[in-house]
Amino acid sequence: MTKIGNLPDTVQKKLPPRSVERLSKYRRLLSRLDQSSGRFIFSHELARLLNLTPVQVRRDLMLIGLAGSRRKGYDIRALIDLIGNTIDKKEGHNVAIVGLGNLGRAIAAFLRKSKSRLNILAAFDVDSGKINREIAGVACYDNQRIPEIVGKLNISIAILTVPPDVAPDIAALLTRSGIKGILNFTSVPLDIPDSVYLKDYDIITSLEEIGFFINN
Amino acid sequence: MTKIGNLPDTVQKKLPPRSVERLSKYRRLLSRLDQSSGRFIFSHELARLLNLTPVQVRRDLMLIGLAGSRRKGYDIRALIDLIGNTIDKKEGHNVAIVGLGNLGRAIAAFLRKSKSRLNILAAFDVDSGKINREIAGVACYDNQRIPEIVGKLNISIAILTVPPDVAPDIAALLTRSGIKGILNFTSVPLDIPDSVYLKDYDIITSLEEIGFFINN
Numbered sequence: 001m002t003k004i005g006n007l008p009d010t011v012q013k014k015l016p017p018r019s020v021e022r023l024s025k026y027r028r029l030l031s032r033l034d035q036s037s038g039r040f041i042f043s044h045e046l047a048r049l050l051n052l053t054p055v056q057v058r059r060d061l062m063l064i065g066l067a068g069s070r071r072k073g074y075d076i077r078a079l080i081d082l083i084g085n086t087i088d089k090k091e092g093h094n095v096a097i098v099g100l101g102n103l104g105r106a107i108a109a110f111l112r113k114s115k116s117r118l119n120i121l122a123a124f125d126v127d128s129g130k131i132n133r134e135i136a137g138v139a140c141y142d143n144q145r146i147p148e149i150v151g152k153l154n155i156s157i158a159i160l161t162v163p164p165d166v167a168p169d170i171a172a173l174l175t176r177s178g179i180k181g182i183l184n185f186t187s188v189p190l191d192i193p194d195s196v197y198l199k200d201y202d203i204i205t206s207l208e209e210i211g212f213f214i215n216n
Numbered sequence: 217m218t219k220i221g222n223l224p225d226t227v228q229k230k231l232p233p234r235s236v237e238r239l240s241k242y243r244r245l246l247s248r249l250d251q252s253s254g255r256f257i258f259s260h261e262l263a264r265l266l267n268l269t270p271v272q273v274r275r276d277l278m279l280i281g282l283a284g285s286r287r288k289g290y291d292i293r294a295l296i297d298l299i300g301n302t303i304d305k306k307e308g309h310n311v312a313i314v315g316l317g318n319l320g321r322a323i324a325a326f327l328r329k330s331k332s333r334l335n336i337l338a339a340f341d342v343d344s345g346k347i348n349r350e351i352a353g354v355a356c357y358d359n360q361r362i363p364e365i366v367g368k369l370n371i372s373i374a375i376l377t378v379p380p381d382v383a384p385d386i387a388a389l390l391t392r393s394g395i396k397g398i399l400n401f402t403s404v405p406l407d408i409p410d411s412v413y414l415k416d417y418d419i420i421t422s423l424e425e426i427g428f429f430i431n432n
Contacts, residue, residue, distance in 0.1 A: 024421040206399055210399060
């Protein structure tokens with residue numbers, strides 16, 4: 001494996017969203033494999049395990065400055081580390097879950113079990129039975145305290161699982177409070193500034209998409 | 217609004233996944249608007265509400281055979297119906313949730329509340345406390361009965377929310393049982409035949425992607 005060299009920041013900034021998504025997937029898969037020193041993996045193996053083409057995998061790894069050895073492939077441990085150096089912030093990201101209904105609680109529990117550099121520091125809700133308690137291992141605060149807590153705990157990412165009718169207002173409040181990214185489970189299109197990175201997880205839309213393709 | 221005419225099946229089959237996803241989003245948004253006769257919407261309004269470009273919206277609607285009137289835009293009711301005719305199967309799709317943990321239950325409850333042509337007919341789990349009971353309004357069966365129940369109830373889509381270690385085996389069992397599409401929440405890459413339409417909902421990967429872009 002040859003390291004092409006430290007890429008200037010400007011190159012890293014230009015990584016396309018799809019590449020970042022795949023790099024994250026590579027790492028999650030690699031982290032389940034044996035990472036002892038001297039363990040290697042070929043791009044075609046990685047590709048097969050993730051239903052991608054080897055060319056795609058090699059192109060993504062080139063983007064972060066790696067070329068595999070034709071004979072041995074990529075050193076698994078080094079690959080995990082380099083992906084981390086590229087896509088992770090050193091201290092991790094602080095995350096809040098906004099809306100502790102069934103879905104919010106399930107996601108909180110899931111994330112607390114998972115190994116990642118995501119720190120679930122707070123949850124928000126309007127239910128007085130949840131406020132000021134620990135739910136699914138996460139401290140729950142009143143929605144009204146979003147600006148205060150987001151600032152104090154330096155929370156940068158919000159997972160939005162509130163009811164649809166309040167989603168636009170809560171998203172606006174999160175934006176004003178300095179949130180930088182939102183994972184939106186509410187199925188409501190959010191009108192937020194481009195400076196906030198938005199990703200939509202719209203379960204029904206996805207099921208309808210699956211439905212369309214299996215019809216044809 | 218001018219209907220370009222019934223498109224031959226071969227054209228509909230060629231709709232790209234992203235267009236289907238957007239058409240589904242258009243419909244969900246439109247369904248919240250006033251649909252009285254004579255209510256129209258412009259492509260630029262639809263675009264703004266969904267953070268898309270008007271050109272993109274017009275192109276998607278052209279794909280399903282619609283051209284808007286420059287003066288009035290698109291008839292909302294007719295647009296909803298035409299999208300439905302294009303992407304829905306008449307009798308809807310039968311869906312099963314496989315894995316009734318926190319996430320599975322939350323999704324079951326969410327889908328039962330939502331208006332869509334998705335019929336949640338069954339859930340599967342290995343927990344004897346859940347099997348043969350109704351959980352979140354859905355009949356829960358033993359995982360071992362997947363082939364029998366999928367066939368009997370004509371279930372075509374599975375939502376996979378099982379623990380990661382069993383995900384590959386369960387996905388293989390679903391495939392052998394005749395499932396046509398899988399929405400995979402397990403974060404495990406699934407090696408299933410191309411004939412099964414797979415969509416991955418990997419929450420951690422998505423949060424890491426958001427994290428990368430807000431760093432830069």
